[in-house]
Amino acid sequence: MNAFFGRAAGAILSLSLLSAPAAQAQDAYPNKPVKVIVHTLPGASSDVLARAVSKAMGDQLGQSFVVENRSGAGGAIGVDAVAKAAPDGYTLLAGASSAIVMLPIVLTRKLPYDENKDFAPIGVISRSPFLLVASQASGIRDLPDLIAKAKAHPGKITYGSAGPGTNPHLLGELLSQLAGIELTHVPYKGPAAAQADLMGGTIDLLFDTPSSALPHVKSGKTVAIAASSDARVTDAPDVPTLKELGYPSLTLYGWTGLYAPAGTPPEALARLRGALKQALHTPAVREFILAGGNDILDLYGDDMLAMQKQMQDFWRGVVKSRGIRLD
Missing domain, CATH: 3.40.190.150 (Bordetella uptake gene, domain 1)
Structure with a gap:
């Protein structure tokens, strides 16, 4: 009996050792x-x-x-x-x-x-950096133009965002602070709605990602006036950075x-x-x-x-x- 149980125990141990790698493989993340x-x-x-x-x-x-x-x-x-x-x-x-x-x-x-x-x-x-984009209806063509218009008409120039507290919202707040102007924030329930109203002239400005903004810029529906990147955006080489324009704190x-x-x-x-x-x-x-x-x-x-x-x-x-x- 002892010999039998010894052989049985050995067989069980061998089987458990053989099955261990398979069990570990089954449990490996992700399964x-x-x-x-x-x-x-x-x-x-x-x-x-x-x-x-x-x-x-x-x-x-x-x-x-x-x-x-x-x-x-x-x-x-x-x-x-x-x-x-x-x-x-x-x-x-x-x-x-x-x-x-x-x-x-x-x-x-x-x-x-x-x-x-x-x-x-x-x-x-x-x-991703952001492009500051203006509507055609706003008549804004560059950053100095924007600042001049905003100082002449405080609170009249509007900018949109994908919602309160988003990157575009706070970028607009920071630009207002650094440039000594007051822009009026218009929040939307997502970037698509803000982009649509920019093209329609309902709002004047929008901080938008290059991938979202550039198709409309290139088609002439909107105007890119500045980029928040450290260097110019590859697909928009004619658009100056905010850093170049005297606002290095807006490199964000x-x-x-x-x-x-x-x-x-x-x-x-x-x-x-x-x-x-x-x-x-x-x-x-x-x-x-x-x-x-x-x-x-x-x-x-x-x-x-x-x-x-x-x-x-x-x-x-x-x-x-x-x-x-x-x-």
């Missing part, structure tokens, strides 16, 4: 589809970027990355959904700086999450980053960061991002969080000096 929540409407810059990168990351990791839009409340609905998700790596956030950096600063009420503590930063997908960018809920296992985060880096340097994805006037920063993990906190400090000062508070 099911990954959901990527975008807090904007379909077609917005963050949504388009998230879809391009998610497809490439899915190819890298051998699983589907499914993008789901949850817009509303300035982005807080989608962001909160990820903050409350299980920290297992299967629910991610593609978050724009408007929602991650700006929204918590401008709101008077406390959000149900902490943008710096409730997320594990994976990496920056891309950053929006960005979209990928996040997981805080507490996500380090192994999953490492795989996600590696897959994001590979995806961003896949020729097709890289070409797509750069063609839209965006940059690839190669910022991951703590480096991304450090940039986020730096921008929070900057915009907090602008919001305080301009007295911007939203309910």
